[in-house]
Amino acid sequence: MMQLSMLGSPTTSRPVYLNRSEYGSLTRPLAAAGRCRRAVRAVRCSSSSDDGSSSSSNADAGGCKHSSASGNGKKPYPKNENECSKCVEEQQVSDNLRPICGWDAKGLPKNHTSRRGVSNQVQLSTYANSIGRNLGDLTQFLQSEELKGAFGSLHLLPLYPSTGDRGFAPVTYQEVDPELGTWDQVHALGDDYQLCLEYMVNHISPASPQFKDYLQHGADSRFDSMFVKWKEIWPEGAPSAAELEKVRTRKPAPPVIGVELADGSTVPLWNTFGDQQIDINPFSEEGWAFTEASLRSLCEQGRAHLIRLDAFGYVTKKAGTSCFMQSPEVWDLLKRIKRVVKPYGVQLLCEVHEDFKLNIELARHGYWVYDFALPLLMLHALKFKTAEPLRHWLSICPRRQITTLDTHDGMGVDDVAVRSSWPPHHDMYCWYCCVGDWSHMCSATRCPSRRWHSGCLQRTSQPVTRSAAAAGAVHANGHAHCPRLGTF
Numbered sequence: 001m002m003q004l005s006m007l008g009s010p011t012t013s014r015p016v017y018l019n020r021s022e023y024g025s026l027t028r029p030l031a032a033a034g035r036c037r038r039a040v041r042a043v044r045c046s047s048s049s050d051d052g053s054s055s056s057s058n059a060d061a062g063g064c065k066h067s068s069a070s071g072n073g074k075k076p077y078p079k080n081e082n083e084c085s086k087c088v089e090e091q092q093v094s095d096n097l098r099p100i101c102g103w104d105a106k107g108l109p110k111n112h113t114s115r116r117g118v119s120n121q122v123q124l125s126t127y128a129n130s131i132g133r134n135l136g137d138l139t140q141f142l143q144s145e146e147l148k149g150a151f152g153s154l155h156l157l158p159l160y161p162s163t164g165d166r167g168f169a170p171v172t173y174q175e176v177d178p179e180l181g182t183w184d185q186v187h188a189l190g191d192d193y194q195l196c197l198e199y200m201v202n203h204i205s206p207a208s209p210q211f212k213d214y215l216q217h218g219a220d221s222r223f224d225s226m227f228v229k230w231k232e233i234w235p236e237g238a239p240s241a242a243e244l245e246k247v248r249t250r251k252p253a254p255p256v257i258g259v260e261l262a263d264g265s266t267v268p269l270w271n272t273f274g275d276q277q278i279d280i281n282p283f284s285e286e287g288w289a290f291t292e293a294s295l296r297s298l299c300e301q302g303r304a305h306l307i308r309l310d311a312f313g314y315v316t317k318k319a320g321t322s323c324f325m326q327s328p329e330v331w332d333l334l335k336r337i338k339r340v341v342k343p344y345g346v347q348l349l350c351e352v353h354e355d356f357k358l359n360i361e362l363a364r365h366g367y368w369v370y371d372f373a374l375p376l377l378m379l380h381a382l383k384f385k386t387a388e389p390l391r392h393w394l395s396i397c398p399r400r401q402i403t404t405l406d407t408h409d410g411m412g413v414d415d416v417a418v419r420s421s422w423p424p425h426h427d428m429y430c431w432y433c434c435v436g437d438w439s440h441m442c443s444a445t446r447c448p449s450r451r452w453h454s455g456c457l458q459r460t461s462q463p464v465t466r467s468a469a470a471a472g473a474v475h476a477n478g479h480a481h482c483p484r485l486g487t488f
Contacts, residue, residue, distance in 0.1 A: 118305065118306055118368060119153075121152025121153050121194070122150065122151050122152060123152070123155055123194075123196070123402065124151045125155035125196075126154075127158075128157075128177075128181060129180060134181050135180055135186065136181060138189075139185065142189075151193060153195075153196065154194070154195055154196065155196035155306075156189075156195070156196070156197055157198060158200070159180045159198075160172060160175060162205060163207045164205070164277070165273070165274055165276060168200060168273075168277065169276040169277045170200055170204060172294075173298060174297050187303055190304075194305040194306065195302070195304050195306070196304065196305065197306075197307055197308070198307075199294060199307050199310065200277075201291070201310065201315055201333075202272060202277075202311045203278055204278055204290075205277070205278070210223040210226055210286075210290060211223070211227070214226070215259065215260075217262070218263060218267075225281065225284035225285060226280050226286040226287040227269050227278060228270035228279050228281050228317055229268065229269060230268040230270065234319055237268075238256075238268070246321060246322055246323075247322060247323045248322045248323060249272070250273055251273070251274075255271055255323075256269065257269055257278070270317060280315075282315055282333060292340055299340075299341055300344070304346055305346060305347070306348070306368065307346055307347075307349065308349040308351055309337070309350050309351060312330070312351070312352070313352045315329075316330050316333075324354075325354060325358065338366075348368065349368040349369070349402065350368065353372060359371075359401065360397075360398050363399070366400075367400070368401065368402060369400065369401045370401060371401045371402065371404060372407075372411075373397070374404065375411045376411055377390040378405065
């Protein structure tokens, strides 16, 4: 399935970083690139004759220097804002300045090794085989005449070797699944689009070399610490019913899987998602080594502009908690990941379905987030013919976010669910609001068959008061009617 999303807001300009082998250091901004951009602006002339010569007024102002060739037969570089636009037509900048700065004819550094952050463009989010069979078909689709200039960013959902969940059970990040394409094809797409690649922080495939080694050698494996044993979280070997009730899960069964080692013993390991997605511990020595190596591969081989951190909130396993987005561990991990990708100029996109205030906090820390609330708010506005909740959300939502009307996961009601931590008269968004002394509430429930969230509306337990009567009416079936939101 193809999804389209719009990047939320342009970022401020950032230094340009170039390839280590060609320019020495990824952490040294190329000052010449800035001079090149200024020179490009300088050749845009507001007054020049049709034949390319400038007027005398321009010359008096120190104007166009391009009416005569220099001693070596080449026109000199532009030196002020009133230069002749003929230079652009003759590709003076492309022929002379860009090679010096390491820029190609498109204005991008050679091999597309610059990182300019995330800009405000339409993003195509797709699997490599959603449009056609592979990256080759996708490239052909994007290069069609009808789509030229339509997209500025491309989000490639997992394209690595995988054993399940359509790529979200990665075996390795060092390779592209041969059935989907090659790194060269990824690079070619990255030359034309700001590229977003996937990284699953929380889990890895049981077919990975690391997990296979653990199955063979158990506690003696080099990768023993990479996988989360239940006994490490709960010394008793398993959580109590009360503790398990607190844990945020993504399936109807407890988040555990028993794996049989080569010696015949069985070890319960943490398993948040499916049986092809074994949780890893990025806080351990080997877990972090794997995480760092994988991220560097996406930066260097994948040449990503943006890396999407899938399901990263589930990495914090602590007894007595929800085991989701626990502080300060989750913030420490994000900082470590950011330190790895920052020298490449790559930015991070955090995928998290939670209270909207968490996304605001993530954006405040400099991370990109998704506007998962928008799809349901749009549906609400169309259904109930009011844009009040939507308008309120737009007034408080993060500006460092990617807006979207749908994703490969569908719409998460959890992102617009009422939280017990919110004020009793919280007028936020979705299909609830406060009117007088009563309110409509929306809460999130688990939908085991789809392993996702579905919404259920709850009537207020407060008695109907004169303010409620003035605002609307109570129907015989006990459902309330709000003039702003309709009948429930």
